[in-house]
Amino acid sequence: MTENVERVLFTEEQVAARVAEVGAEISAKYQGRDLKLVGVLKGSVFFLTALARAITIPVKIDFLAISSFGGSSTRNTAGHTPGMVRIAKDLDEPIQDEDVLLVEDIVDTGFTTRYLLQTLAGRGPRSLGICTLLDRTVRRIVQVPVDFRCFEIPDRFVVGWGLDYKQLYRNLSCIAVLDPQALDTNVRDPSVPDAHRR
Ligand code: IMP
Ligand code: MG
Numbered sequence: 001m002t003e004n005v006e007r008v009l010f011t012e013e014q015v016a017a018r019v020a021e022v023g024a025e026i027s028a029k030y031q032g033r034d035l036k037l038v039g040v041l042k043g044s045v046f047f048l049t050a051l052a053r054a055i056t057i058p059v060k061i062d063f064l065a066i067s068s069f070g071g072s073s074t075r076n077t078a079g080h081t082p083g084m085v086r087i088a089k090d091l092d093e094p095i096q097d098e099d100v101l102l103v104e105d106i107v108d109t110g111f112t113t114r115y116l117l118q119t120l121a122g123r124g125p126r127s128l129g130i131c132t133l134l135d136r137t138v139r140r141i142v143q144v145p146v147d148f149r150c151f152e153i154p155d156r157f158v159v160g161w162g163l164d165y166k167q168l169y170r171n172l173s174c175i176a177v178l179d180p181q182a183l184d185t186n187v188r189d190p191s192v193p194d195a196h197r198r
Contacts (some may be wrong), residue, residue: 001172004182007145010151012173018150019042023054023088025148026101026131034058036093036098039119040116041065043105046162046170047133047150051103060098066112074115085115099146105162106134113164117144133161135177151175157183 010018017020026035035055036103039048041063052059055131067088100120131148138155153154153175159165165183169176 001164001169002176004179005172005176006179008174009177010160010175011155015150015175018049019047019133020054020084022131022148024149026051026073027056028097030057032057033099034060035096036060036062036100037103038095038100038120039063039103040112041089042170043162043164044083046111047105048103051131060093062091062093063089064091064116066116068112079089085112087119092167094123095120096124097126099127101129103130104130104132105193106136106153107132107146107149108136108139110140110144113144120174134158134163143149151181184193 012038035057037048037055039045039061042065045063045152052061065088066085068085101154102116102120103114104112104113106128117128117130129147130145132146134151135146135149135151136153136155156177157165158175159178159183160175162169163175164169165178168173169178
């Protein structure tokens with residue numbers, strides 16, 4: 001599986017160490033309360049389970065899935081419609097009056113996160129935060145308040161720890177940049193919001 005890896009950005013050990021630190025930060029911030037982790041399928045599953053184990057306060061977990069439609073590339077291209085997002089599978093439980101932390105694999109343009117924040121905020125949680133494994137602020141188009149993040153990453157398409165390329169590589173234990181030769185031309189630009197990038 002590693003033959004198409006160009007470069008390892010973060011080893012399994014580095015990710016685990018950072019997840020432990022962020023788990024401790026979260027535990028301190030929400031001390032004395034219960035926390036609901038809301039994961040976005042499928043990319044955040046690997047991170048969420050590791051994070052949940054690094055948190056020492058009581059946690060509940062729930063998941064939603066999203067799909068994108070109707071978009072095209074947004075990078076530096078005036079006039080293009082950004083990818084639209086909708087909920088394909090909703091949470092199982094209400095979040096009213098709960099402390100909710102939205103757990104993401106990566107915040108890239110910010111469109112997905114903003115949509116989810118707005119949707120979840122409308123359900124009356126006691127608080128609503130964002131925790132992401134990866135943050136690619138260099139490509140942000142809409143601003144979203146990221147409360148916790150493990151790593152800032154450069155403008156390259158990455159896989160591993162839940163992030164996929166055509167549904168593969170999610171189980172790679174490091175976070176890696178794929179060899180551009182292994183990518184379709186349209187994903188050399190990571191802004192392409194088509195379905196296989198969820
Ligand atoms: P955003 O709406 O542009 O912030 O896109 C976020 C989603 O795009 C993430 O949840 C991922 O599913 C996908 N994505 C963005 N960049 C990458 C990447 O480098 N590798 C794999 N998936 C990515
Ligand atoms: Mg995703």
